[in-house]
Amino acid sequence: MTGTSALARPSDLAQERRLLTELPGPRSRELLERRRAAVSDGVGTTFPVFVERAGGGVLLDVDGNSLIDFGSGIAVTSVGASAPRVVEAVQQQVAAFTHTCFMVTPYEPYVRVCERLAELTPGDHAKKSALFNSGAEAVENAVKIARHATGRSAVVVFDHAYHGRTNLTMALTAKDMPYKRGFGPFAPDVHRVPMSYPYRDEPGLTGEQAAARAIAAIESAVGAERVAAVLVEPVQGEGGFIVPAPGFLPALAEWCRRSGALFVADEVQTGFCRTGAWFACEAEGVVPDLIVTAKGIAGGLPLAAVTGRAEVVDAVHTGGLGGTYGGNPVACAAALASIETMRELDLAGAARRIEEVFVPRLRALAQRHPVVGDVRGRGAMLAVELVRPGTTEPDPATTSAVAKACHARGLVVLTAGTHGDVLRFLPPLVMPEHLLLEGLDVLDEAFDAVAQGPAPAGVQAPAAPAQQAPVQQQSTV
Template identity: 65%
Template structure:
């Protein structure tokens, strides 16, 4: 494995010469990139094209890069035939669309967040990611896991793609990697990473030695403090509290997430119509009381929780008390 540090640069890795091998690096002349509903991948021209939500990420910044295609994701809560069918049905639908509308032989890469971040903390239903990984392997397509938000212990594992044993060809990381210093990384198969000629990928601030040293220190701290275990404990506490609130308030349609990446989706009573109004009101009330929560989701109806993985349980309970009070006042 080799690494390069360049923000969201996985789409810039060059394409080595084609052979008959199904190796995921053999993508010369392939131009198509496949992404998924509700996905978020950044704010450069190409990564805005990869991103699903218009406001505030894309409005007014086009035209965007061509040859980007979007297919369904296994959004269990909103899958038409029920959450139990979401994984296999969404995978079959996505693969069918890729095959018929694009042509697998034209696809250079498939890019997905193993747990979607800005799109609403959607955890693709079981079976979805393995099916896509298998399809990519069989067709020589580079499988890219965008773990910018979910990587490095956030979900209770080093990387969210580990949950179903997915080994991507490229993985992008940032945010938690360097303890607050600006750093991102692309890590991948040596044959892909080494395809770039010397000096072909880089930038003024790439590979900053201070940020890289901070990342090494942060990773050691993650190991020493066992932040994966702490993330799982956060999940246990938060889901217990949020599920109890869901049983009490019908405006909470879904509670989901893994580790320290938990969300509540809000709907209008009696159905699944997104309720962005109450979501905004709850977030505003929490902010006024000193608890920083964020809204997200394509429909703006999800409150997401990203507590520090080192947070004490008493402090976490206090924050959830504030959230409960904000919810009660907003209903």
């Protein structure tokens, strides 16, 4: 990883954890009151500190605190939150024009993004793309394409899946609260089958056996001849960073080929180097018929894509795909700059190095704290699942307590999982190694603090130092 490279972050933003106030600080608390008065309560906030600047591996809040970022805006800012190439490309494009609508008068950056997607996504067949604004919008359009191309209507999804918050994608998403409750009825002809979940499956169940279980459910409850698409996250995101057992994805893809269904990979969270390859499907050589991308594609700007076999994507009639803002020229410029940054800095290799740094520490943590039931993930998409010691019963309360303890110490972490019992880690791929190690130290402290229980009355729990000197360190993680 090249966390100190000029390509990766602004040189004037110190890559350090620095706590000057309690968190949230006084200015953040003032803004939080304004937020409460003006912003819908339906919009949640994980950690109510208001960010003023960000880059590399840190977030700088309005009170001057510098926080280590193990969240990347939910896997979005893989190249950093202010990567110089992205900043420059966006500034140039904004100065030229911000919008014309590609469906009215097109522009080259849209075409160039589609060309890059054809080059980068798995498979050497002819590919085409359509661009959208969000992962949910792209997933919905992938379903539209699959239904139109196959003439079928049924869509198969999996336990613990997350695919978005629109009406159709809520139907595709498994978790009720907070994503679905009270928002129905949902789109029909969506069918859920078991996912390969090695930690919770019966011991010894192989990926092929888990796939056979899912396929049996499809054939009995849906009918192979009705299935337009099997939609799966190669590594599940919101469901808890579940990595299916080897053989699961290839077996599903092969069944799709035999049955005439399309294999659709939702790589919204896993794509663009996050799991140590450009796309997570590559780990087992799976070539999707359609692949959905968003999040890390454009360095923080809203852009998403459906890329697939040219004959499949072209099956839709002219005018059947699109949207006013889809493939906005500024977002396209950001995507091209992000992809170039990923190539020049070998951010797929950086993700693999992050895994090398993280996993031994997480396994050591599991040895010390029996509440950690499972350590899993791939590349820079890693997680621990927390359970009541001696059982596999989910422990969301401890998960929440550890996350809050991390936040209080200046480390941004996220939770996930169907039961809210997973801590997930998504550091920017450009994070310097000294920050990775310090963040892991903070994680250790948070687990220790939660294990010790609340401090006695009148005794203040230990906090991070009030100020830390900047660390000057070259890193090639």
